[in-house]
Amino acid sequence: MSSSERPASPTPSERERLDAEARKKEEAEQATLPYKWTQRIEDVDVTIPIPGNLKAKDLIVEIKKMRIKAQIKGQDPLIEGDFPHPIMPDECTWTLETTPTGKEISIHLDKQYKSEWWAHVVTTAPKIDVTKIQPENSKLSDLDGETRGMVEKMMYDQEMKRQGKPTSEEQQKQDMLKKFMAQHPEMDFSQAKMG
Template sequence: MADSKRPASPTPSERKKLDAEAKQKEDEEQSKLPYKWTQTIGDVDLTAPIPANIKGRDLEVKITKTGIKAGVRGQEPIIDGTFPHPILPDDSTWTLETTPTTPSSPIGKELAIHLDKTNKLAWWPHVITSAPSIDTSKITPENSKLSDLDGETRGMVEKMMYDQRQKELGKPGSEEEGKMAMLRKFQAQHPEMDFSQAKMG
């Protein structure tokens, strides 16, 4: 008789089904947001459709280190809340861009906001803390950066990013001493790379 206190681990096929269901729920939640957003390890970009008759002066966009409020003046904000992590407001920007108009998409403009992360080793679960979360453990680091590294180094960088996420969740990361030793070795082998902004445990 199975111990009811410890549910059996899901089989690979069950795990795949659970992951697919979680992803579908996540996608549905994200699709209901009034904006779309993407991220790299270093920044976050979001876009929101704007009526074609709106000019830049009709918009109100306030970006601070810890939060954002953006939308059309006098209307409900498109986004208004606190970031999960601080940003660099001086390196963050917004623009009002014209989009090609099609019969299925009559909206002719979009608000584009670029946010520069302070912590370059953290994935964001959402743009603002009141929005639905995504599962950051399922994010694959952008290949354009990591594919330039050799296998051992790439593994170390991915491990560092994993440890950072674990730390933010209040969970123990992998061996801190070994990680520091690996980083020191890597720095010695690659003096051309700047690690001054890297945040370690």
């Protein structure tokens, strides 16, 4: 594809409009789910509203390393499927809580890999755009140094990609090539390609 055939990059206002449309579509898809979910880099919380007359003995909640199922006995599951990434089942919990409008099953899942954002809780559900996740800075400070550095690098690289600029690794390669070229002016680098 020649450069004249490539579609033009969207202008900032077009990108803003496209992002807003994508957010609206994503929110509509998530609103159709029988549960709500939130996540931090290290865990996922799922809440499922249920009728107020139910008790824990009326429920089936199964949490495994790669799978979840929650249902009211004798009914179709409210959530069932495979996780996109493994969890640590021994660290996960579920409770039945009373709310102003009834009750809800509250499920807390500890991610095994605490450096990955999930696009969905179960792989059959609609995905969210994980590149748009903006973690709270106060939560970043809770992470250990190595994990925090990895998360900050991921956030920086995502922002650079969004702006069409080189990621930290691409910039490092470019800098190394420039340094090498400066040290070896006798060599012809006109055909050099970065891969």
